[in-house]
Amino acid sequence: MMNxxxxxxxxxxxxxxxxxxxxxxxxxxVFIVVRRLALITDALSHVTLTGxxxxxxxxxxxxxxxxMSPLYMGMTFAVAGSLLMEKLRNVYTAFKELAIPxxxxxxxxxxxxxxxxxxxxxxxxxxxLFGSIITVTREDLSVISIVxxxxxxxxxxxxxxxxxxxxxxxxxxxxxxxxxxxxxxxxIMTALVIASSMRIVGILLVSSLMTLPAASAIQLSKSFKxxxxxxxxxxxxxxxxxxxxxxYLDISxxxxxxxxALSILLIILGCKKIHVGTSRKKMSYTDNNT
Amino acid sequence: xGEYILEDPIVKVTNVSxxxxxxxILENIDLNIEKGEFLGLVGPNGxxxxxxxxxxxxxxxxxxxxxxLFNKPLNKxxxxxxxxxxxxxxxxxxxxxxxxxxxxxxxxxxxxxxLLRFLNRKHKRxxxxxxxxxxxxxxxxxxxxxxxxxxxxRVFVARALVSEPDILILDEPTVGxxxxxxxxxxxxxxxxxxEKHITLLLVTHDVGVMTSYVSNVAxxxxxxxxxxxxxxxxxxxxxxxxxxxxxVITHDHEHGGRH
Numbered sequence: 001m002m003n004x005x006x007x008x009x010x011x012x013x014x015x016x017x018x019x020x021x022x023x024x025x026x027x028x029x030v031f032i033v034v035r036r037l038a039l040i041t042d043a044l045s046h047v048t049l050t051g052x053x054x055x056x057x058x059x060x061x062x063x064x065x066x067x068m069s070p071l072y073m074g075m076t077f078a079v080a081g082s083l084l085m086e087k088l089r090n091v092y093t094a095f096k097e098l099a100i101p102x103x104x105x106x107x108x109x110x111x112x113x114x115x116x117x118x119x120x121x122x123x124x125x126x127x128x129l130f131g132s133i134i135t136v137t138r139e140d141l142s143v144i145s146i147v148x149x150x151x152x153x154x155x156x157x158x159x160x161x162x163x164x165x166x167x168x169x170x171x172x173x174x175x176x177x178x179x180x181x182x183x184x185x186x187x188i189m190t191a192l193v194i195a196s197s198m199r200i201v202g203i204l205l206v207s208s209l210m211t212l213p214a215a216s217a218i219q220l221s222k223s224f225k226x227x228x229x230x231x232x233x234x235x236x237x238x239x240x241x242x243x244x245x246x247x248y249l250d251i252s253x254x255x256x257x258x259x260x261a262l263s264i265l266l267i268i269l270g271c272k273k274i275h276v277g278t279s280r281k282k283m284s285y286t287d288n289n290t
Numbered sequence: 291x292g293e294y295i296l297e298d299p300i301v302k303v304t305n306v307s308x309x310x311x312x313x314x315i316l317e318n319i320d321l322n323i324e325k326g327e328f329l330g331l332v333g334p335n336g337x338x339x340x341x342x343x344x345x346x347x348x349x350x351x352x353x354x355x356x357x358x359l360f361n362k363p364l365n366k367x368x369x370x371x372x373x374x375x376x377x378x379x380x381x382x383x384x385x386x387x388x389x390x391x392x393x394x395x396x397x398x399x400x401x402x403x404x405l406l407r408f409l410n411r412k413h414k415r416x417x418x419x420x421x422x423x424x425x426x427x428x429x430x431x432x433x434x435x436x437x438x439x440x441x442x443x444r445v446f447v448a449r450a451l452v453s454e455p456d457i458l459i460l461d462e463p464t465v466g467x468x469x470x471x472x473x474x475x476x477x478x479x480x481x482x483x484x485e486k487h488i489t490l491l492l493v494t495h496d497v498g499v500m501t502s503y504v505s506n507v508a509x510x511x512x513x514x515x516x517x518x519x520x521x522x523x524x525x526x527x528x529x530x531x532x533x534x535x536x537x538v539i540t541h542d543h544e545h546g547g548r549h
Binding site: 034157158160161163164166167168170171172173174175176177178217218221222223224225226227 | 347388400453
């Protein structure tokens with residue numbers, strides 16, 4: 001792969017983008033999982049699809065848009081969707097989770113209409129849904145690099161507030177942490193990362209890259225810091241494996257990435273089960289002897 | 291600084307009433323908490339104790355009345371690090387959350403440290419000292435979910451204490467804590483009150499054990515029925531407030547009655 005890597009620009013784009021999202025998605029995933037918001041990623045990824053579809057539709061009339069990356073429109077829609085979701089969560093205070101299916105429906109409904117109007121049920125769409133390593137452009141790479149720098153910086157700056165809000169939202173607000181603004185900031189970051197991940201992982205599988213590494217890491221971690229470390233390792237391993245197999249086997253990277261992350265989760269759960277089983281046996285053994 | 295008798299009360303509640311729809315939760319409450327006091331706020335389930343606490347903390351806005359914290363109206367009060375709060379919910383936190391004891395206690399400093407700033411060495415030492423003072427330093431790197439209910443509660447007290455508050459508010463802190471740990475827990479509170487001069491507001495429906503540790507008692511059931519010293523409270527007639535729900539239990543008896 002080394003030779004090809006230096007020869008083909010598309011491969012470099014895909015690889016570097018992969019490294020960045022393999023880092024970003026699991027980090028945000030840690031907060032999302034411990035806050036029990038995993039489904040939000042699904043809703044926002046579908047809104048991103050709406051944005052992509054809207055771009056494709058507009059590009060038919062305004063030809064200059066064909067030269068632009070649909071990533072911008074995807075990001076715009078994702079951010080707008082995230083703000084709407086935060087608003088809805090405050091409307092239905094007793095049923096906060098209702099915001100998720102509402103946004104999800106808007107995303108799919110509008111998306112399908114836009115795609116039909118744009119006559120866009122084709123190979124292009126397939127790439128957006130399941131990811132691809134050949135469609136990442138230099139422009140995408142630059143935008144995603146900016147997102148990576150900004151989001152990582154914000155996460156470092158607001159780490160302690162995000163941790164407290166995740167652990168106990170009520171206590172955090174009692175202690176004077178501006179929960180409302182930090183929540184909005186966080187959901188915007190999530191939207192941007194989802195839109196950035198879409199090229200490689202695909203819209204339908206973005207949520208898996210955010211939640212599966214965190215789901216594995218939570219099984220292994222004693223501290224919150226450890227959970228980041230494990231999530232990033234698992235996320236990067238999955239993404240790199242996905243990109244390499246996509247190149248050699250000519251398959252969608254998204255599927256492989258998710259399958260690798262899923263296998264890691266199953267192995268961890270399996271090992272834990274065996275471990276708990278043997279320690280129980282040991283315990284009952286000593287019980288019998290005392 | 292040692293003279294605190296002449297100072298204004300830390301918490302001043304004047305004529306506070308609160309309704310949910312047609313239901314009156316709190317009615318014309320007047321309550322002052324003086325510096326150095328150890329006040330037990332008692333009342334049966336549903337008497338509005340937790341609601342009153344949430345109102346004090348600005349989580350609920352009352353329909354009527356005024357609240358002042360450290361001589362500032364509640365809506366203008368910003369020094370939240372002066373108030374430590376251990377909620378009832380602390381007993382039911384998600385024990386699967388991957389955080390160490392150290393990480394949990396450090397949260398108590400976040401607001402004091404401020405936005406866009408990081409914990410420094412002094413803060414870290416403060417966390418260790420606070421863990422030491424509640425007897426949990428050796429558990430510093432353990433996962434919070436691995437600890438017993440009593441140990442977790444000590445960690446949450448440490449989190450509330452680490453910002454060096456003037457007052458500690460505890461809402462039913464002993465729910466889900468075994469009886470022997472409850473005694474130790476009250477001894478810890480007494481120590482904090484007497485040695486570190488922290489004002490304490492302890493909310494509980496468990497009258498028996500509490501009365502021998504607190505200095506003053508306030509009884510709440512929508513309105514404030516009694517507010518005086520613990521001794522006067524023990525000698526007064528409780529039955530008007532509690533009906534047949536609560537037996538009066540002295541602290542040397544084990545009690546098993548939980549609903």
